[in-house]
Amino acid sequence: SAVISQKPSRDICQRGTSLTIQCQVDSQVTMMFWYRQQPGQSLTLIATANQGSEATYESGFVIDKFPISRPNLTFSTLTVSNMSPEDSSIYLCSVGQNEKLFFGSGTQLSVL
């Protein structure tokens, strides 16, 4: 299975600032996704990161708040913009391979 590295692993940010999370995969993958796991809740898909085109966002998530880049088949970034305490969550990068979905270790974000 693909090895997925996420950076940073955790961060504490101030309200109104932005944080960019990086996801690096050790092999080329077609499908990359970003999920959110809010405290005490399960995982929710934010968007599909498409290589060479704009990301596809799920209902309730917008590009202005969560801009995503996918410059190549091994790398993607998710930015959480203009943060508020409600954005405190674990953000997870995932990749599809052989019809399975594998996850990175996540970025634990706390917004004060």
Add this chain to the structure above:
Amino acid sequence: EDQVTQSPEALRLQEGESSSLNCSYTVSGLRGLFWYRQDPGKGPEFLFTLYSAGEEKEKERLKATLTKKESFLHITAPKPEDSATYLCAVDAGGTSYGKLTFGQGTILTVHP
């Protein structure tokens, strides 16, 4: 709307005490049902994918089964290292297999 409900929310077992976790789902068309294990501070770890009713898969002390309405994760003679949150998710089809709907998870604690 696709829905996944897991029960119980939490389960405490003694080492060696076998039990089962339940995952009930409602989807318009099931492409696959996934089981993951999540340890605190980490991303979900892939365990199994089940595709059709009657299918079973095993890995060490874990066995996953699938019917048309639910899936079970059977844990035989659990050990303390099996303690984790177990997540169930469904892929209801569409153009991409990375769009999973997750349940809330079952927190399993195995006491020595």
